Amino acid sequence: MFTLKDLAQPGTLDEAYQILVADRSNVLLGGCAYLRLGSLKINTAIDLSKINLDYIVELADYIEIGAMTTFRDIETSPLLNAYFCGVLPKAVSNVVGVQFRNVVTVGASVYAKYGFSDLITALLALDTEVELYNGGRMSLEDFLDKPFPRDILVKLFIKKTMRLAAYQSLRNSAGDFPLLNAAASKLGDEWRIVVGARPLRAGIAYKASKFLTENSFNNEQMDAAARIASEELSFGSNMRGTAEYRKAMCRVLVKRAVTEVVQCK
Known part of the structure; x- marks a missing residue:
């Protein structure tokens, strides 16, 4: 179980980023599902729930997914079930259990680059880009291949194709x-x-x-x-x-x- 000294709930991404880089022991909170498996000592935990990053929207050329979107949101999304033969909902549907999928977030899972990730494997098969607050927008492949300084994964973009x-x-x-x-x-x-x-x-x-x-x-x-x-x-x-x-x-x-x-x- 992790422990934390302080909790911050910033209202903007800029505020969240400034807190994150102020101290190496400051940590962004996703669903905390994997944090609970360790014994990390956190100075300031940063909760992004007030920045409205939990959404799945259809744009002209892309599907945009906010970083605080949960696996359960992915699994039950009519939009994602309608595209790419429903590969994303299928990929996350067997992750542990419904209660777990209700808290695990897209941003934390992708940013952590977990080797066991079901979601990352499915996203790589599509035309996926990530947007970092400081690092900008890049392909998921480039993000996974390169080390980046501490940053906030803000959203995913999946190109709407007939893939x-x-x-x-x-x-x-x-x-x-x-x-x-x-x-x-x-x-x-x-x-x-x-x-x-x-x-x-x-x-x-x-x-x-x-x-x-x-x-x-x-x-x-x-x-x-x-x-x-x-x-x-x-x-x-x-x-x-x-x-x-x-x-x-x-x-x-x-x-x-x-x-x-x-x-x-």
């Missing part, structure tokens, strides 16, 4: 964190394959994606793409599974995700 997408995960039990997860998407002839919980954070399988994009599509090519993905990405071991098992299951999940995309309308 078809699917998500698959493997868990030791219902409600557990994923042992491995995968997502696949297709826009026109271009494929994208993503694998996460390796237990490293999600990454795009570029070679496998390129192979599917450039070759005629059939069962043999799906098998080949899944094998390429398992060979180009790295896997590790932890209490949930070994690297060897994850590598073997990568081929299974990738093929399932690709198959689901083909069947999606």
Whole structure:
């Protein structure tokens, strides 16, 4: 259980940012679900609930999601269920339980770059950008690949395209964190394959994606793409599974995700 000395509830992002950078032991609060698993000592905890960042709105070219939006909001959103074959609601629907999903926030989960994240894997399969208060707007891929100074993740932008997408995960039990997860998407002839919980954070399988994009599509090519993905990405071991098992299951999940995309309308 974490402990805190003081609680701040700023009314603006600028005020929140100034408090955050004033002391390295100051921490932004999301849903606090993962903070409770540790023993962090916080000087000032910053609650963003008064800045109105809990929303999902449709813009002309993008879907915008505020950082304080919960996983349950994602799961039950008619808008997100209508786009990309409902991949985002599906990705978060098995995260622990409804009570947990009611408090876990999008911003905290993405900013923390959790390796086990179901949401990040699905978002990477789409055309997703993040907006940081100080760092500005960039692709999710760039954000995940580069270290950034302390900042506030304000919102996500997902480009509205006809991209078809699917998500698959493997868990030791219902409600557990994923042992491995995968997502696949297709826009026109271009494929994208993503694998996460390796237990490293999600990454795009570029070679496998390129192979599917450039070759005629059939069962043999799906098998080949899944094998390429398992060979180009790295896997590790932890209490949930070994690297060897994850590598073997990568081929299974990738093929399932690709198959689901083909069947999606």
